[in-house]
Amino acid sequence: MEEGAGPISAAIVSAHDIVHTGLEGMFATRPGAIEVVPLDLGAPDDQLPDVILYDVFGLHEGDGDDLDRYVKDTDSAVVAMARDLRPDLAARAVAKGVDACVSMATDVDEILEVIRSAVAGDGQPDASGPGAEHGAAYAVLGEEVGLTPRETEILRLLTLGLSNQQIADECFLSINSVKSYIRSAYRRIGVTSRSQAVVWCLQHGFEPPQDEPGMPSAGEPVADV
Incomplete structure (x- = not known):
């Protein structure tokens, strides 16, 4: 985004109010940088936000179809907002094709740098630049x-x-x-x-086994390849 072009419009996708409140509060400390807007996938492409900030916990609570839709069916940049205790979810988001990934635990300037890079079409900031410490770490588990x-x-x-x-x-x-x-x-x-x-x-940070219908339990042996 060019200097003087106005704030970046951003939609926050999270089932948790604390994520919305926390991110909006961080952005409020940098007036004019980010304008938080609602997400309406039925709107024309030119009315969609510049960036969709996706809470990766949605991949734990759902099957990720919503993230697939944001990545594939919109022109908005998609930035995965990672949770440090669940690097596996960030890795899944990256595998699904998000433009960049950054920890919600990092500071606002690093988050803004990652967002600006994604909106500009540059993807994840360079490993030597701002945002790298909490972004590149999520590139791929393993x-x-x-x-x-x-x-x-x-x-x-x-x-x-x-x-x-x-x-x-x-x-x-x-x-x-x-x-x-x-x-x-x-x-x-x-x-x-x-x-x-x-x-x-x-x-190495992968999600542990869970007991779910149709899935072997954590202690149930599964044949090797």
Whole structure:
């Protein structure tokens, strides 16, 4: 956005009032930087906000279809507002194609820098620039070992306890493709079995298993690849 072009219009998407209140309060300390507006997906493209600030906790409470819609069906930049205790959710948001990601725990100037970069079409700020410390850290879980976004998503589902067939259905992949991704992920993280992979993932910030209908419980064994 060019200097003097006015404030950036931003819609905050979160089920939690405290997130709306907290972000609006932060932006109020920098008058003229951000104008918080409601999100109306039925509005013409030129009336949509410059940026959608998406609370990644929505990926814990839902299936992420709303985020897919914001990323794919609007011209707004999408910035994932990450929660430091759930890096797995930030990684899922990045894998879904958000323009940038920043922690809600960081200071307002770094958040604004990430927002401006995303709105300008520059994506995540440069690793040496403002916002990098709390933004680039969420690029991809397992990035330090070279995991791709797809491998990260496969490992996430594996760690939650899904079978290979369930992962294939969730990701719209063939069972053979799932097995191939799992094997390549195993090589990258240096494990040889599903149980070892789950331990590695839990030690590196992935979401722990949950007991849900149709999903193996945390203690239920699942066959390796």
